[in-house]
Amino acid sequence: MMIKQIPYKEFHRLLLNQGLRVAIGPFNVCVQTAYAPLAEQLYKLYCHYRLVQDEIAEFHVRIVTERLYKNPFRQNVRFLLDGQSPFNSFPPEQALAVLEWGINLAIAVRVNHLLILHSAVVEKNGHAILFPAWPGSGKTTLCTVLCYRGFRLLSDEFGLMDPRRRLFLPIPRLMPLKNESIAVIRSYLPEIVMGQSIPNTQKGTVAHVRPPEQSLLQSEHTAKAKWIIFPKWIAGSPAKIEAISDSEAFMLLASNAFNYEVLGATGFMAVADLIRSCDCYKLVYSDFDNVMDVLHKLINEA
Amino acid sequence: MRPDLPPHCQTLLQGLINPARLIDYSDSHWELLIRLARRVKLLGRLAFLVKEHGFWNQLPPRIASQLSSGLVQAEKLQQLNRWELNRILWALNDFDTSIIVLKGVAYGLAQIPYAAGRLSVDLDLLVPKADLADIESLLMVKGWRHLPLSAYDEHYYRVWSHEIPPLIHAERETEVDIHHTLIPVTSRLKIDTKLLFDAAIPVKDTTISVLSPVDMVIHCAVNLFQNNEIANDLRDLLDLHDLLVFFSMQEIDFWIRLTDRANQLKLARIVYYGLYFSQSIFKTPVPEEIYNRLHARPGRLNMWLMHRLVPLALFPQHPDKPALSALLARLLLYLRSHMIRMPFYILLPHLFYKTVRKLQFKKQK
Numbered sequence: 001m002m003i004k005q006i007p008y009k010e011f012h013r014l015l016l017n018q019g020l021r022v023a024i025g026p027f028n029v030c031v032q033t034a035y036a037p038l039a040e041q042l043y044k045l046y047c048h049y050r051l052v053q054d055e056i057a058e059f060h061v062r063i064v065t066e067r068l069y070k071n072p073f074r075q076n077v078r079f080l081l082d083g084q085s086p087f088n089s090f091p092p093e094q095a096l097a098v099l100e101w102g103i104n105l106a107i108a109v110r111v112n113h114l115l116i117l118h119s120a121v122v123e124k125n126g127h128a129i130l131f132p133a134w135p136g137s138g139k140t141t142l143c144t145v146l147c148y149r150g151f152r153l154l155s156d157e158f159g160l161m162d163p164r165r166r167l168f169l170p171i172p173r174l175m176p177l178k179n180e181s182i183a184v185i186r187s188y189l190p191e192i193v194m195g196q197s198i199p200n201t202q203k204g205t206v207a208h209v210r211p212p213e214q215s216l217l218q219s220e221h222t223a224k225a226k227w228i229i230f231p232k233w234i235a236g237s238p239a240k241i242e243a244i245s246d247s248e249a250f251m252l253l254a255s256n257a258f259n260y261e262v263l264g265a266t267g268f269m270a271v272a273d274l275i276r277s278c279d280c281y282k283l284v285y286s287d288f289d290n291v292m293d294v295l296h297k298l299i300n301e302a
Numbered sequence: 303m304r305p306d307l308p309p310h311c312q313t314l315l316q317g318l319i320n321p322a323r324l325i326d327y328s329d330s331h332w333e334l335l336i337r338l339a340r341r342v343k344l345l346g347r348l349a350f351l352v353k354e355h356g357f358w359n360q361l362p363p364r365i366a367s368q369l370s371s372g373l374v375q376a377e378k379l380q381q382l383n384r385w386e387l388n389r390i391l392w393a394l395n396d397f398d399t400s401i402i403v404l405k406g407v408a409y410g411l412a413q414i415p416y417a418a419g420r421l422s423v424d425l426d427l428l429v430p431k432a433d434l435a436d437i438e439s440l441l442m443v444k445g446w447r448h449l450p451l452s453a454y455d456e457h458y459y460r461v462w463s464h465e466i467p468p469l470i471h472a473e474r475e476t477e478v479d480i481h482h483t484l485i486p487v488t489s490r491l492k493i494d495t496k497l498l499f500d501a502a503i504p505v506k507d508t509t510i511s512v513l514s515p516v517d518m519v520i521h522c523a524v525n526l527f528q529n530n531e532i533a534n535d536l537r538d539l540l541d542l543h544d545l546l547v548f549f550s551m552q553e554i555d556f557w558i559r560l561t562d563r564a565n566q567l568k569l570a571r572i573v574y575y576g577l578y579f580s581q582s583i584f585k586t587p588v589p590e591e592i593y594n595r596l597h598a599r600p601g602r603l604n605m606w607l608m609h610r611l612v613p614l615a616l617f618p619q620h621p622d623k624p625a626l627s628a629l630l631a632r633l634l635l636y637l638r639s640h641m642i643r644m645p646f647y648i649l650l651p652h653l654f655y656k657t658v659r660k661l662q663f664k665k666q667k
Contacts, residue, residue, distance in 0.1 A: 028364070056333045056364040060621065082337050083621040112374035113367040262378045 004047035012039050021057050023050040025160065025171025025219055026114075029103060030057040035065050035077060038095040045096075045174055045195050045208055048216040059106045063099050065092065081106050090201075096208060097201050100174055104157060107171075108258045114169065115270050116258035117159030121168055122151040124299055127226035128168045130159055130278075132253055138233035141181040144209050145288045146295075148189050153215035154223065163263065163270035166277070167222040172215050174208040182207045188288055226302065228253065228280045229295075239290040241283045241298065249280035308625065311617040314338045318540065319584055321351040325360060332365045334621075341618035342536040343421040345372025350419035376421045383407050383425045386476040390427070391509065393444040394437060401510045402428040402502050404481065404521065408512040409541065411505050414548050421537070424468070424477040428513075430499065431482040438466060438480070446471045446478065454655055462488045462644065464529075484521055485528055488644040493567055515549040515556065516563040523576030524569060531639045532615045533632045539616055542576050543584040550587070557588070561595040570596040578605075579612055611635055 003011065003022065014020040019030040020042075033039060062080040066089060076089035079102035086105060090098050108116065119132040120143040129151075131139045140156045147153035154160075154170040161168055174195070177185055182197055182205065195208040228249055229241070253271055254260050260267040281298075285291040307315065317324050317335050327335065339348045349369035352358050358366065387407060394401070403411060406422025429437055446469040451459070459467045465481040483495050502511035513521055522542045526535055550556045564573035574596050580586040593599070600608065614631035640649055 054329075056329050056362055058364060058368060060337065082341065083619070083624065084341075110368075110371060112371040112378075262374060264378065264381070 001051045002047065003043070003049050003051055006051065008040075008043050011043050012036075015039050015042070019057075019060070021052045021055065022046060023052050023055075023219070024103070024173065025155070026169050027059060027107065027111075027171070028052050028055050028057040029059045029061060031061055031063075031099070033063040033095075033099075035063055035092065035095055037092070038063055038077075038099065041096050041195055042099075044193065045210045048211070048213040050216075050219075059103065059110075061099065061102055061106065063095050094198055094201055096195060097176065097198050097206050100176060100208065104173075107158065112259055112262050115159075115161040115163045115260065115263055115267050117161065117253060117260075117271075118157070118256045118258060119159035119253075120156045121154035121159050121170075121225075122146050123154055123221075123223045124151050126223060127299075127302075128154060128223040129295075130168075130225055130228045130253075131231050132159070132228065133157075133256060134230060134232075134252065137231045138181065139231060140175050140177060141185060141233070142231055142285075142288075142291070144175050144177065144185055144192075145188065145292075147212055147215055148192055149288075149292060152218060153211050158258070161270060161274070162222070163266050165222075166224065166270065166273055168225055169222055170215070170219040172211040172219055174210065176203075176206045176208050178206055179204045185209070225274060225278050227298065228275070228278045229283050230281070231283045231285065233286060234284050235286055237284050237286045239283070239285040239287065239294040241281050241294050244280050244282050246275045246280065249278075250275045307613060307617065308620070310334060310338060310620045311613070314342075314344075314536075314617065315583065317348060318344070318351070321355050324352065324355075325357050329362060332362060336365060336368050337621050338618050340372065341621070342534050344537055344540070345369060346376030346419035346421055347416060347537075347540070349373040350416055372421075373419060376419055379422055380406070380410060380418070380420070382474070382476045383422055384410075386425045386471070386474065386478060387510075389471065389474075390425075390441070390478065393441055393446075397433075397436065397440055399429060399433040399437065400499055400502070402499065403505075403510050403512055404428055405525075408518065409545075411510075412503075412512050412515075412518070414544055416544055420541070424479050426479045426481065428481045428484070428495070428498070431495070434466065434480070434482050438469075441469055441478075445473065452659075458652075462486055462648065484524055486643050488648055489528065489642065490645075491528065491568065491572075493569070497567065515545075515553065516560045519545045519549065519560055519576070520564060520567065520569055520573060523572050527572050527575040528642060529639075531632070532612060532635045534616070534618055536616045536618070539579060539583060543580045543586045546577075546580060546586050546588065557592045558595070561592055565595075565597045568598075570598040571600055574599050575608065575612075579616075582609075583613060583616070607634075 011020065015031060015033050019032040021028055021030050060082050064078050064080060065075045066078055068074050068076055075092050077092050077095045077098060078085055078089040079087065079098050081102060117132065119130045120139040122129050122143060131142060133139050143156040153172045154168055155172060156175045157173060158171050159168065160171050193210040197205050197207045199205045230252060250271060260271065313331055313335050339345050349372055352361065352369060384407065387403065404426040406420050407425055409417035409420060448467045448469060451467055456467065464483045464486050465479050469478045469480065484493050485491050498513060498517050501514040501517055503514055504511045512518065522538065522545060526532065526538045564570045574593065577588045577593065581588045611631040611634055614628040615635050619625065619628050640653065644652065
């Protein structure tokens with residue numbers, strides 16, 4: 001059952017009491033909060049996610065409010081994972097960003113049965129395309145455009161790979177656009193649903209894009225990767241794609257993964273095999289129409 | 303006498319001492335068990351037990367993946383610790399000293415059962431006090447450094463503690479704790495470390511040693527009941543149980559030698575607590591008459607209190623419903639641990655300083 005199929009009252013009651021259990025890719029997350037503004041945002045942005053009330057949840061997270069002792073008239077929100085607080089408290093308007101950030105952290109530090117690359121992943125014609133993160137890549141922005149223009153979203157953040165079957169697992173999450181990207185996407189994709197802009201977070205202003213319903217419906221369909229494309233956004237630059245060597249791609253990918261080191265030999269074999277089976281490119285772009293042409297050309301030639 | 307444990311503690315304890323029963327655990331029991339085991343660093347251990355009992359393939363898939371994640375992490379940390387030890391030995395290659403490896407890495411070297419599933423975060427070493435300054439400066443020359451400490455913490459380590467401030471190599475992340483004795487200098491208890499070095503067992507094909515079996519057991523008890531605050535230390539009590547079971551099977555007169563050594567080192571009281579709680583919680587087969595061989599034992603009132611407080615602190619709190627009684631037990635044991643570690647004239651300013659710092663820290667947040 002999808003979240004939008006239950007009334008808001010029921011949704012709110014679950015968040016308040018035993019917790020709302022929601023499937024996020026291969027994981028089930030149990031979310032609790034008594035902070036009503038967060039519940040309203042979640043109901044809107046999580047509406048296409050699947051409810052899983054009777055399954056085991058891997059992550060138990062909570063957003064609690066607390067009074068500041070130096071200013072008892074103000075409240076802050078705090079993220080709890082299994083009752084433990086991994087970071088500071090934040091102003092209440094950042095609740096959604098803190099929750100999303102906390103869930104990412106929980107996945108990144110606890111999951112070692114899968115290899116977690118730091119990469120956006122989309123799928124086209126049954127093949128996964130990786131867009132690994134590197135500074136200035138704008139991978140979330142690019143990923144948002146692609147998944148609302150005919151590609152299926154697997155993730156904007158985690159390249160979640162089963163190291164034995166060499167498959168990528170979808171883990172579609174809200175996509176946090178930052179700063180200038182927010183206005184850019186609002187004008188390029190006026191139809192999409194986005195949360196309110198949250199100013200002054202650690203990463204500047206953030207607004208969360210609701211992932212496409214189609215991508216969430218297919219979030220159990222794994223895919224093998226065929227292309228690894230390292231994107232870079234450069235103002236005014238025409239879209240240009242250029243092959244890079246396997247060794248360079250390997251170093252870029254492995255040195256920027258979440259748990260590559262922890263997995264040891266398993267991680268090395270998986271990344272080596274992945275690079276061997278993929279074509280690797282660097283991509284420079286500024287215009288979305290432009291970049292889409294380049295990608296379609298690449299895909300259709302294959 | 304078995305302490306009365308709340309239901310969630312029973313879920314964890316039964317999983318640890320009766321792993322065969324895990325096969326009957328419902329999904330919701332498993333979910334809770336994983337959360338509790340993770341909290342007290344026992345996920346890797348649980349994974350090991352399931353594999354040993356041969357029902358890994360019958361686990362709910364979401365449980366199997368979490369256990370395997372825990373095991374991968376434990377194995378990685380052990381590898382990092384062994385590599386750090388390798389680097390330390392390389393750095394000290396030309397320096398003639400004796401190094402005793404302690405805790406997790408030592409359990410692996412001594413081939414204690416289940417050592418492979420243990421989550422060991424740091425590398426702990428014991429060196430002769432006379433060599434400490436040389437070892438520290440040699441390591442600093444070869445790239446290890448101290449994390450920045452406040453002047454107070456620096457003083458705490460240098461003057462009152464049984465170890466120097468932790469060292470970390472610039473290129474790696476493993477913390478190295480170098481001890482010169484096993485109990486803080488400020489405690490009333492003193493250990494003649496020469497006795498430990500004399501009895502230490504060399505590790506085959508290396509220049510390092512591990513503590514002798516009885517000393518290893520005593521150190522484990524000392525850490526738990528003298529040096530630490532007991533909160534969430536169930537893993538350490540399980541270490542003690544593992545050591546007792548393993549060594550008592552290997553050596554016929556182990557219990558006699560253990561009690562003799564405890565008396566000789568004047569640590570009989572601490573060993574009494576260790577034996578008592580290991581037996582009452584994990585059913586360690588401690589022979590009844592052995593307790594009487596210990597020259598010092600806790601008084602009745604003390605025992606009555608500890609019997610009620612220790613299990614409440616050792617076991618993790620229920621992650622969704624923390625109990626006030628367990629919070630209180632933890633607070634009392636926290637105070638106890640400080641009172642037995644330092645005399646009042648140090649303790650009061652110390653607790654004051656820590657409280658002020660905690661408040662300042664909160665304010666910054």
